[in-house]
Amino acid sequence: MDRRVYGVETEFGLTHRPETGRGLPPDELARYLFRPVVDFGRSSNIFIPNGSRLYLDVGSHPEYATAECDDLIDLIASDRAGERVMHDLAMAAQERIHQDGFTGAVYVLKNNVDSAGNSYGSHENYLIPRTTHFRRLSGILLPFLVTRQIIAGAGRVVQEDDTYEAHFAFSQRADHMWEGISSATTRSRPIINTRDEPHADAASHRRLHVIVGDSNMSTTTSLLRYGSTDLVLRMIEAGVPIEDFELENPIAAIRAISHDISGQARVRTRTGEQVTAINIQREILRRVTRFVSERGAHHSHVDQILELWDRTLQAVETGEHQLIDQEIDWAIKKRLVEEVSHQRRLDLNHPRLQQIDMAYHDVHPDRGLYHLLVRRGRAATIVSGAQVTHAMTTPPPTRAALRGEFLSTARAYGAECTVDWVHHKLTDRPLEAIMVKDPFAAKDQRVEALLDKLGDRSSELQERSLEERSRQGATLALTDKYTRAPGTQVPEPPLI
Numbered sequence: 190m191d192r193r194v195y196g197v198e199t200e201f202g203l204t205h206r207p208e209t210g211r212g213l214p215p216d217e218l219a220r221y222l223f224r225p226v227v228d229f230g231r232s233s234n235i236f237i238p239n240g241s242r243l244y245l246d247v248g249s250h251p252e253y254a255t256a257e258c259d260d261l262i263d264l265i266a267s268d269r270a271g272e273r274v275m276h277d278l279a280m281a282a283q284e285r286i287h288q289d290g291f292t293g294a295v296y297v298l299k300n301n302v303d304s305a306g307n308s309y310g311s312h313e314n315y316l317i318p319r320t321t322h323f324r325r326l327s328g329i330l331l332p333f334l335v336t337r338q339i340i341a342g343a344g345r346v347v348q349e350d351d352t353y354e355a356h357f358a359f360s361q362r363a364d365h366m367w368e369g370i371s372s373a374t375t376r377s378r379p380i381i382n383t384r385d386e387p388h389a390d391a392a393s394h395r396r397l398h399v400i401v402g403d404s405n406m407s408t409t410t411s412l413l414r415y416g417s418t419d420l421v422l423r424m425i426e427a428g429v430p431i432e433d434f435e436l437e438n439p440i441a442a443i444r445a446i447s448h449d450i451s452g453q454a455r456v457r458t459r460t461g462e463q464v465t466a467i468n469i470q471r472e473i474l475r476r477v478t479r480f481v482s483e484r485g486a487h488h489s490h491v492d493q494i495l496e497l498w499d500r501t502l503q504a505v506e507t508g509e510h511q512l513i514d515q516e517i518d519w520a521i522k523k524r525l526v527e528e529v530s531h532q533r534r535l536d537l538n539h540p541r542l543q544q545i546d547m548a549y550h551d552v553h554p555d556r557g558l559y560h561l562l563v564r565r566g567r568a569a570t571i572v573s574g575a576q577v578t579h580a581m582t583t584p585p586p587t588r589a590a591l592r593g594e595f596l597s598t599a600r601a602y603g604a605e606c607t608v609d610w611v612h613h614k615l616t617d618r619p620l621e622a623i624m625v626k627d628p629f630a631a632k633d634q635r636v637e638a639l640l641d642k643l644g645d646r647s648s649e650l651q652e653r654s655l656e657e658r659s660r661q662g663a664t665l666a667l668t669d670k671y672t673r674a675p676g677t678q679v680p681e682p683p684l685i
């Protein structure tokens with residue numbers, strides 16, 4: 190596929206640390222956090238004007254699912270916008286918590302394990318053609334995903350326990366995966382989830398749901414993670430033959446690889462060969478590079494992705510982690526941990542280093558250590574603050590644009606509506622509900638016609654400025670795009 194739709198869902202860790210005593214229980218804290226969401230959308234599971242979804246499940250890990258993006262930079266900006274939304278909500282929650290007589294700070298962490306050892310995810314979605322043979326796809330993709338952590342892991346300080354000495358690992362999520370492929374997400378945690386909900390025309394497409402990744406702070410790591418996966422998928426879709434690396438036990442392999450930062454951990458393929466993650470990644474990169482040189486780059490970041498991919502493998506192979514310690518999360522974090530451990534003479538088991546690991550993922554722009562490193566010029570980034578602000582209010586030019594416009598217009602006219610990834614419905618006009626199966630469709634005449642029934646939009650609606658919107662709500666993402674000109678009449682809905 191030349192164009193692909195991508196989406197990322199991120200679950201966040203949430204904690205309250207009061208000045209003394211115990212923090213608020215997680216579910217209560219989550220309710221504080223989501224109060225502005227419920228005020229805005231009358232539910233804790235809503236789509237917002239930028240086309241994304243904000244969601245609080247029964248647990249206490251709030252989720253932000255980006256709108257459908259057809260460009261990697263849009264995807265990364267949209268994911269970052271989710272962090273900013275969570276941060277804004279946390280600050281508003283903190284203020285109300287203080288008003289209610291509690292002390293302390295609210296922390297939102299974009300990581301994958303909390304201090305009690307619970308894991309939460311960062312799920313990737315890729316639109317793929319239905320014609321791709323799924324067995325072949327998973328045969329190639331699984332070894333790629335099992336080993337992808339060496340190029341895109343978030344890094345983790347592992348403390349000594351019954352199994353391990355204290356050490357630094359590639360991934361946070363690797364120890365929490367239980368199956369290679371299955372249709373369940375929560376109980377068994379497969380690497381690839383096969384639940385078939387395409388949010389597209391099921392006759393022609395599937396939505397590939399990858400739930401193995403670590404949440405990334407670094408935007409360059411994100412580019413490598415999504416960009417490399419997209420390239421591997423393209424090669425599979427084109428039917429390019431690739432060496433069979435199917436692993437005998439993908440789950441044992443993912444753990445063994447994570448816990449050996451030298452990249453030398455050997456894992457067995459189904460054919461009995463012993464290979465390292467570097468062997469597998471090198472071979473895949475070689476094939477992808479040849480594929481690109483034969484067919485050309487399909488977007489402007491391909492060269493950057495291939496260069497960073499190669500350099501990251503070289504860093505692992507040689508142990509020269511400084512080659513990537515501004516661009517790849519695990520290496521950025523490892524350098525930081527090593528510096529602190531050296532300066533303060535702490536061994537890796539020291540709780541302070543666990544705190545550093547967590548603080549790396551703090552989404553707070555002043556307090557979070559990843560953000561601090563960016564400010565000090567020690568971590569590279571490819572998405573600007575302005576791009577993130579834009580993504581908070583503006584959907585990418587895909588079906589998300591339709592959803593955003595639909596929501597914003599209905600809100601301006603005070604018309605109740607419901608949307609999901611494919612449906613658009615005005616509550617008062619249920620028979621006119623519109624289904625948009627094409628995730629690339631940024632325009633749809635039927636949606637336009639339905640909105641036209643609300644009024645003469647071009648003369649009655651006024652777009653509000655960013656300044657005006659930033660004064661309105663707890664977060665820019667939960668503000669209205671339009672105001673309605675005074676005196677505008679809203680037409681009566683049809684009698685049904």
Ligand SMILES: Nc1ncnc2c1ncn2[C@@H]1O[C@H](COP(=O)(O)OP(=O)(O)OP(=O)(O)O)[C@@H](O)[C@H]1O
Nearest residue numbers: 196197254255256257314315316387388389396628
């Ligand atoms: N046709 C599509 N192809 C690929 N990605 C899509 C498509 N349609 C939507 N997406 C993306 O898929 C993600 C769906 O997130 P959502 O959390 O709603 O799904 P889910 O994980 O299947 O559901 P849940 O979290 O309720 O279990 C979003 O990031 C969205 O942008």
Ligand SMILES: [Mg+2]
Nearest residue numbers: 198252254312
């Ligand atoms: Mg989800």
